[in-house]
Amino acid sequence: MLQAGPPADLAPLRVTNLAKTYAGGRGITDVSFTVARGSIAGFIGVNGAGKSTTLKAIMGLVSHDRGGIELFGRPASFEARKRLGFLPEERGLAPRERARDAIAFHARLKGLPRKAAYLRADALLERIGLADRTRARVGELSKGNAQRVQILCAIAHEPDLLILDEPFSGLDPIAQAEVQSLFSEYRAKGGAILFSTHSMAVAERLCDQVVILSGGRTVFEGAVAEATTHAPHGVYVTINDDAALLEIVRDLGGEAQAFPSKMGDAMRWRVLLPRNVPYPALMRAMAERELAVHGFEPIQADLEGAFWTLAGYQAAA
Known part of the structure; x- marks a missing residue:
């Protein structure tokens, strides 16, 4: 459930000099950025730049070698991560699972009572135009609709911070617009979003700030308008x-x-x-x-x- 949030000077997420090296030499070497409360931050970089590794480190799915991760003003912890919603790079819903059940299950994992979890699932499915597919199995849905259900799983418990890896992948323009509207409503309530994307147009339209990675390092962090001043002639x-x-x-x-x-x-x-x-x-x-x-x-x-x-x-x- 979206909480009152940290004081204004305590960001939901602060990453400082983060490093993680894999056996093959790939990974991240120096990633730093901050996501403010009530903001949407785009995480941009080519494949292999280190976006997914960084997001997994924030979620505690991979250990980092150096640097720090703060959530809501304190070092990242299991309890703090309960306040996060996560959409991983690897989509993981069971094909035979029903859309409504999948969303409610993820809400219950984060502490919502059973009845409240199902009410939340129904409300979210209706919000994005899938009220008639509550009993549909995930494997019966189109790729785009299955992606939307996965996003709803991440947002079901009303987290304070969403960490999303390519949330618009597989979505047609109408579905993208619906999800963007959902994110805007979430931000208006004080929630913060960090999402990776290859779509510069989506990032420019939706984000307050962008974080650009190259070769495992942060090479830019700032407002979208500031970034565009670097466009070449x-x-x-x-x-x-x-x-x-x-x-x-x-x-x-x-x-x-x-x-x-x-x-x-x-x-x-x-x-x-x-x-x-x-x-x-x-x-x-x-x-x-x-x-x-x-x-x-x-x-x-x-x-x-x-x-x-x-x-x-x-x-x-």
């Missing part, structure tokens, strides 16, 4: 003549970074230009060389544009 270009493009970009004082794979016979490039060189200058130079341009898209001053600069990658994946 440039364009995405798809072209057949790589050598000519590189020559043009060099003459303009910019740099070009190739994407890992081709689009047919054409290569897609991320072209970064000096701030004083407008996009049309690049287009004019390619037209003068009579180059066949298959794609020309300015890099937006948004979170996706900023991510690659902040994460320090040489080319977008």
Whole structure:
């Protein structure tokens, strides 16, 4: 049940210099961030950046080698974790389990009485448009509906902090909108959310702050608006003549970074230009060389544009 919460200066979650190394050398080396009460924080990074490892460490599912995790102003403990809701990377509902029973079971695990747990399950299913599927087995549901039931399992006991690993995976646009609305209502009641995502658009639309990981380290923590100021000035270009493009970009004082794979016979490039060189200058130079341009898209001053600069990658994946 959502409690009165910690004093305003005590964040629901504070991670400091967290490190965890696996036998193969992967893991996290220096992750630090804070999630404030009543906020939604997006956790962003490419596959292997360390997002899932960090979330599992917060939940106590993996031990960490160094650093600290504070929940509600105190070192993380079993009792404090009862106030968390968790959606793991690996979805784990039994296919023959009924949707209503699954949600009520998770609520009862965190202390709700049986009757209250079932009432809560019914209310949540109705809230997201699944009131007619309460008796449906998880295995009978679509992938998107099964994902929504899993999210409801995490939120069923009204936790103070939600830790969600890719909550929008498998959801169609309508389901995404319903879940986003549910999260907004939860935040309005004082709850905090930390969720990992590959969708920059969702993070930009929903989050108050973002935490960006790269190579197992925090490389940015702050407001979404602050992150977007790091977006580079440039364009995405798809072209057949790589050598000519590189020559043009060099003459303009910019740099070009190739994407890992081709689009047919054409290569897609991320072209970064000096701030004083407008996009049309690049287009004019390619037209003068009579180059066949298959794609020309300015890099937006948004979170996706900023991510690659902040994460320090040489080319977008």
